[in-house]
Amino acid sequence: MNLNAAMEKTRELMNASSCSQEAKTAAQVWLDAVGTEKEAEETKKYIAELEADILSVDDVIAFTGSEQGAQLFGADTAKKFHAHAKDLKAAGEKYCDCPACTAGRAVLDLLK
Structure with missing residues (x-):
């Protein structure tokens, strides 16, 4: 996984006017968890949110x-x-x- 690229695309997602509030929240929580003991858990949650939101x-x-x-x-x-x-x-x-x-x-x- 290219973590820096994922973080960059996450910021792009958050800045998109079409991004749902739920996805923005999950994205921010994931960004905050990167490099911590919560990263793996929050990555799973973030992936689930993205899979639910992408139309x-x-x-x-x-x-x-x-x-x-x-x-x-x-x-x-x-x-x-x-x-x-x-x-x-x-x-x-x-x-x-x-x-x-x-x-x-x-x-x-x-x-x-």
Whole structure:
């Protein structure tokens, strides 16, 4: 594992506007635990949080096409996100490409 790269990507994740509060909290707790006796335990928790938060393209399509998605993003923005997610799927992508999901996948690749 490249710990420095994982820490850098974790900071990138935390700075992403699309990052959930739960992921930000797990990321900070993990960063604080690096180099301590709690590192292994917090790494497992952090990985679990990232796995729960990273969205598949199908999840993005479903959410942005829903009433909840329209309420959260606004109808026009939800439609744009929906079209983008459909384009991703058509291109063979499996995961959301927002900054948080992209950084989260990179962290998982480094920590697993």
